[in-house]
Amino acid sequence: MDSKVTRDHLDCLRQSGLKNTRQRKAILDILSIGEQPYAAEDVYLALKQQHVDINLSTVYRSLETMCDKGVVRKVSVSGDNRMLYEMNVHSHQHYLVCVNCKKICPVGHCPLEAFEKAVARETQYTIMGHRLDIYGLCPDCQKESGK
Ligand SMILES: [Zn+2]
Ligand SMILES: [Zn+2]
Structure with a gap:
């Protein structure tokens, strides 16, 4: 450990x-x-x-x-x-979710930080966070469905 x-x-x-x-x-x-x-x-x-x-x-x-x-x-x-x-x-994490087997993978990178700043500037809001999940079929499930 x-x-x-x-x-x-x-x-x-x-x-x-x-x-x-x-x-x-x-x-x-x-x-x-x-x-x-x-x-x-x-x-x-x-x-x-x-x-x-x-x-x-x-x-x-x-x-x-x-x-x-x-x-x-x-x-x-x-x-x-x-x-x-x-x-x-x-810091917060985004996930890639397989719609078939429900496997969840973290996606290391957050693409939204610059976007949040822009939104904050435009709206005068204090931004506290966002949610973003990405969906797809994992490689294993793609193999399954290709059979
Ligand atoms: Zn899968
Ligand atoms: Zn993010």
Whole structure:
């Protein structure tokens, strides 16, 4: 395990005023492994695999608490009606969603920052964010459909 990542978690928890409970730490470990956001059920299943003693409602409650504290944030991706969670450490992220298998991939680059500034200038709004999901068929699904 990358020790830097672990330290970041603890910093996040400490700054948020939450106690570093083992369960919360374990949840953050899961969230930070993958680049894609996780549903509460996915986090729960991953914890089970690691033999962490926790139930789904505790996972859900912890995720909600950490959302309130800004450690974790919610992401909703159209086409997936579950609420997904991710670490709130990076700047915002955009996702590429496969419409067939629902696989979600982060897209590293945000093309909208200059656009936001222009909109802010024109409208005098304080811009707080935007949403952009990109849809398509992943390479695996293209192969499937080509059969
Ligand atoms: Zn796919
Ligand atoms: Zn963006």
